[in-house]
Amino acid sequence: MKRHLHRAVNEWLRDEDEGRSQQAESSLTGVFSYLPVQPIPVGFAERVLARAGLAPILAPAQPWAAVWTLRAALSLSLVLGALFLLLLPSYLPSLLGIVHPGRVTEIGVAALVGVFHRLGVGLVIWRALTSVGAILSSALSSPPFMTAIALGILLSIGAFRFLHDLVVSERSSQYVSSA
Amino acid sequence: MSSRGNNVPADVELVQQALAGSQEAYRLILTRYQRPVISLVRRMVSEAALAEDVAQEVFVKAFRALDSFDQRRKFSSWLFKIAHNSAIDQLRRRQVDTVALETTDSEQPDLVAVIADTSVDSPATRMERRDLAAAIEGAVSSLRPEYREVVVLRFQEGLAYEEIAQVTGLPLGTVKTHIFRARKAMARHLAARGWSPTKG
Numbered sequence: 001m002k003r004h005l006h007r008a009v010n011e012w013l014r015d016e017d018e019g020r021s022q023q024a025e026s027s028l029t030g031v032f033s034y035l036p037v038q039p040i041p042v043g044f045a046e047r048v049l050a051r052a053g054l055a056p057i058l059a060p061a062q063p064w065a066a067v068w069t070l071r072a073a074l075s076l077s078l079v080l081g082a083l084f085l086l087l088l089p090s091y092l093p094s095l096l097g098i099v100h101p102g103r104v105t106e107i108g109v110a111a112l113v114g115v116f117h118r119l120g121v122g123l124v125i126w127r128a129l130t131s132v133g134a135i136l137s138s139a140l141s142s143p144p145f146m147t148a149i150a151l152g153i154l155l156s157i158g159a160f161r162f163l164h165d166l167v168v169s170e171r172s173s174q175y176v177s178s179a
Numbered sequence: 180m181s182s183r184g185n186n187v188p189a190d191v192e193l194v195q196q197a198l199a200g201s202q203e204a205y206r207l208i209l210t211r212y213q214r215p216v217i218s219l220v221r222r223m224v225s226e227a228a229l230a231e232d233v234a235q236e237v238f239v240k241a242f243r244a245l246d247s248f249d250q251r252r253k254f255s256s257w258l259f260k261i262a263h264n265s266a267i268d269q270l271r272r273r274q275v276d277t278v279a280l281e282t283t284d285s286e287q288p289d290l291v292a293v294i295a296d297t298s299v300d301s302p303a304t305r306m307e308r309r310d311l312a313a314a315i316e317g318a319v320s321s322l323r324p325e326y327r328e329v330v331v332l333r334f335q336e337g338l339a340y341e342e343i344a345q346v347t348g349l350p351l352g353t354v355k356t357h358i359f360r361a362r363k364a365m366a367r368h369l370a371a372r373g374w375s376p377t378k379g
Contacts (some may be wrong), residue, residue, distance in 0.1 A: 004213050009311060009369075014376035016366040025333075028362060032334040035315065038218040041231050045209045050240045179323070 001121040180303065190254035198245055199233050209238060212255070215336050222331045223266040223324055233269050237262045259332065259346040270324065318368040325349075326361035331360055 196204035
């Protein structure tokens with residue numbers, strides 16, 4: 001088939017070259033017949049039928065084991081739920097005994113006391129931090145410190161510029177060509 | 180494609196069965212025409228994903244309008260007409276760049292893979308064949324969309340001039356001119372890439 005393609009192309013080009021229009025048409029048909037056909041996208045027909053409302057889109061089949069495990073789990077949970085509902089009336093008074101209103105209030109008050117105690121500790125720490133911050137800011141905003149910071153920044157810019165120039169001057173195309 | 184063997188239903192029969200509600204008939208129509216429709220649309224709309232979408236749309240439109248199909252006419256021409264209109268609509272709507280000036284090997288993996296048989300020939304022959312396949316594809320892709328369409332309908336699908344005129348809505352003379360010019364342009368494209376005929 002592949003050799004025929006070569007021959008068909010040659011024949012067609014020769015017909016075109018020599019002005020044989022009718023033969024050129026039939027030999028070009030020959031060229032196309034040797035070309036492989038366009039592949040069809042997988043599932044194309046199913047998608048068309050579904051889009052045209054002629055076939056339902058089928059969900060992929062679930063694995064057998066997974067389906068039965070799910071069913072068993074659902075059945076078990078239903079049985080357990082039913083058992084719980086059956087036993088609930090006999091255990092309800094004792095359960096209500098645990099949840100006593102006085103006990104609930106006690107727990108709530110204890111929780112509130114705990115929260116406020118922690119807030120108090122937090123406030124002490126916060127106050128200490130703010131005083132440290134005030135001392136530092138007053139020191140840093142003084143003229144000598146500001147001058148030192150400005151000088152430091154200028155020095156850093158100078159150093160960066162120097163390093164940049166150094167790197168640029170050391171760059172060579174030799175590294176590229178030898179790679 | 181309307182006259183077939185004893186066991187294969189003709190297009191008209193399939194249309195009648197489909198209209199009577201046979202899902203199998205719809206499926207058979209799809210199986211019969213999916214390749215030519217996809218091929219035509221893909222040539223017109225270069226983007227593969229978009230071409231598939233348009234091809235799907237062609238069949239959906241055809242199935243929905245099946246009762247309006249004149250059964251005295253050729254079904255393939257009617258379907259290609261829908262494909263032509265859908266592709267043109269899509270090109271207008273999306274302003275797709277329809278002219279791929281050059282196709283590469285990576286764009287035509289199936290073509291190159293089939294033509295480049297690794298089992299028999301020397302690497303040089305294989306490479307030459309691969310180049311030839313890419314050159315032909317490139318020649319088709321380089322044509323103007325209207326030329327590309329008539330080339331596919333004529334040389335790939337084997338439609339007569341009159342049928343192409345019906346499908347594209349062009350006058351018969353224009354169809355002939357388009358095909359002639361397309362052929363010449365393809366030959367020039369190949370010649371420009373070093374493919375010239377050998378005498379003998």
